[in-house]
Amino acid sequence: MQVALVGLGVMGKNLALNLIEKGVTLVAYDKNPDAGEDLLRLAKSEGTAERLHIVSDIGDMVRRLQAPRSILLLVPAGELVDRVCTELVDAGVEINDMIIDCGNSNYKDGISRKLKYQNKFEFATMGISGGAEGARHGPAMMASGSEGGWERIEPSFEKIAASFNNESCFARVGHSASGHFVKMVHNGIEYALMQLIAEVYQLLRLGCGKTPKEIAAIFETWSEGDLHSYLLSISSHILRLETKSNEALVDLIDNRVGAKGTGLWTAQNALELGIAVPSLVAAVQARHLTNTKETHAAKEMKYAAKSTNKVKVDLEELKDAFHLASLLAYRQGLALIKGASRSHQWKVDLAKTLQTWRAGCIIRADYLDQIAKNVEFVDTLTTESDALRKVSGLAIASGLAFPVLTASQTYLATLTTPSNGHLVQAQRDYFGEHGIKTHNDGTCHLTDLVEIDAKVR
Template identity: 85%
Template sequence: MQVALVGLGVMGKNLALNLIEKGLTLVAYDTNPDAGAELLSCAQSLGLAERLHIVSDLGDMVRRLESPRSILLLVPAGELVDRVCVDLIEAGVSKEDIIVDCGNSNYKDGIARKLKYQNKFEFATMGISGGAEGARHGPAMMASGSEGGWERVEPWFEKVAASYNGDSCFARVGQSASGHFVKMVHNGIEYALMQLIAETYQLLRHGTGRSPKEVAAIFEQWSQGTLNSYLLSISSHILSLETTGTEPLVDLIDNKVGAKGTGLWTAQNALELGIAVPSLVAAVQARHLTNTIDTHAAKEMTYASKDTVAIDVDLDELKEAFYLASLLCYRQGLALIKGASRAHQWKVDLAKTLQTWRAGCIIRADYLDDIAQGVEFIDTLEKEASSLRKVTGLAIASGLAFPVLSSTQTYIATLSTPSNGHLVQAQRDYFGEHGIKTHSGETCHLTDLVEIDAKVR
């Protein structure tokens, strides 16, 4: 079996090594010749150089592949993907060939490209998670589409991907470009979980006065049980690190947080689809707030420093609150995927989606089985819900910032307690005559229900 790979950056190089280690013969290309040389050197050190062919241009790559061809793209999202596709057409790819975009492309671009290139080649999409380590030893792979050509590469992707209890973490989750949408939401959940862990650290360190090492020990203890996850584990390790002078490593790191766009796309698409994911949106905004000093509105967004208040939090209640908040971050993401699938008729399989997240990816966690049980299971977590309310109240009372924690509590409270939407409906109709809907389902205006004093209007 021959496969070609275009793009030998960190992810491309490591995925290439994974592919040839699993038995594939790989033809690889990058515009930077040093990247190809580095990959070849790594393959030689593993004794796998005979399975790797580095080419100097796309024309040579296409000529080396037997038809029908299978070509993977691991290039930066955006115009470069189209540029490579056009170059491949000029190099001689045919309608029977399949080209799989494995980068972090916007799913809307994937939909457009499927139409744009439908008479030139089969264009498919696949999101990959796990970073360099995952790409090398087994990533999570969220593919989509029903294009001809999948049957050639699917068995190999199942081998290349991570596995959980004997099942591959590769799946075609749905139709069209749903694989990239699922990967986008995966990253949105990732944003929320990272911020939630950071807020829990913030509460323990600056709210209760614990040292980073003490917080690391708490996270480590949690990781030994049901809360075990990749992100919590690496956070514990990070917080345990010290300089040679025993200064906490985290204290040397600037507070400004970068982003590559997938979190923002998640928030934008949730708003467009009318699906509430407040925890995921809050995590994106939390990153934006760390960079306010660099914005044009910096002066309007810079306030005087305030004192905070020490609090005393029960660690068992904090653990319960963290557990429920984590589950709710995932559930919001799954609700967004389900809503988008319905809107675009993708037929996304949520069970397959969760299977791809069980190993290899950044948001893997032992409690994914609990998430899979759905809303019915979350409704049974009364003790955890009480702890979430209590901990959120204590956290806010400290004067510190907890955007994801508070948004998550607001999310579950809005969906499980009396709403205030009836007053907002009335307000909109009062000044704009937008109409109101009654409990009986009737649509009318306030004036139909009661006479309003014209002087007040």
């Protein structure tokens, strides 16, 4: 098998080493010659350099490949992807060659590029998760498209991807650019889970007065059982880290959180599609709030510091609440994927999507088994639902901020208890004559049912 790879940054370099280790002959290019030299040095140290060819320009890369060609792009999303595609066309790629964008591109760009390059080459998309470690030893790979070129390289990708229960975490999840949409939602869920863990930490640390090491032990106990997940495990490890003077490392880190855009895209697309993902949106807004002190608006309107209250939280109830809130984040993400698939006619396979998340990726967790077997099982978790209500109330009483925890409770309550939407719709009709529906499904206006004083109106 012969593949080319453009972009030898952290992800590209590690994916390249993974490919050649699994027997793929790789032609690699990066505009920075030092990146190629570094990759070659690593390949020599691992004894796999005979399958690696570093080239100095894209033209040489294209000439070395036998047609039909398979070329992976691991370059920053945006304009650079189009620039590389243009260079590939100029270098002589052909209509049966397949170019796969493996970066964190916006799926809308993928749709546009498929049309833009349809008479030049086959353009496909694939989301990759797992960071540098995953790329090197087995990432989650969310591919999409029906291009014939996939058949050439699918067997190799199945080998380099992570595996769970002897099943590869590579899959073509759906049509068009759905692979990038699925990866985008994966990152939205990632935002929510990271924020949720941070909120549980905050409740235990400031609400209950526990030390980082004590919280690390709690997380470790949870992770040894049904709640085992990558994010919970690394959080436990982080909370145990101390400086040489025995200071908790977490206390020395600046509170502002960075973001690269995929979480924001998830929130934006959910709003555009009219699909509620409040836990995911709350996580995005939580990151924005950590940076508000630096904005002009925040400097013009300051708020005085407030005291917080100590609370007593039952650890078993907290565990149940965390479990359910985590599951709801996945469920919201899957609902968004399903809605987008229906809207765009992607035919996304949710079972295949979940399989790609079972290992190698950042949101991997043992309790995904429960969702994989039956998405609707969340409805049966009565004990966990009661715990989420109770813990959310205690958390709010502490005076601290818990955006994802409370958004998860609100999401569940909205779908399982009487809604207040009837009053809001009545308000809309009162001032805007937007119409109302009665219980017998009839459509009318308030004025058809009652007399409204024109002076009040």
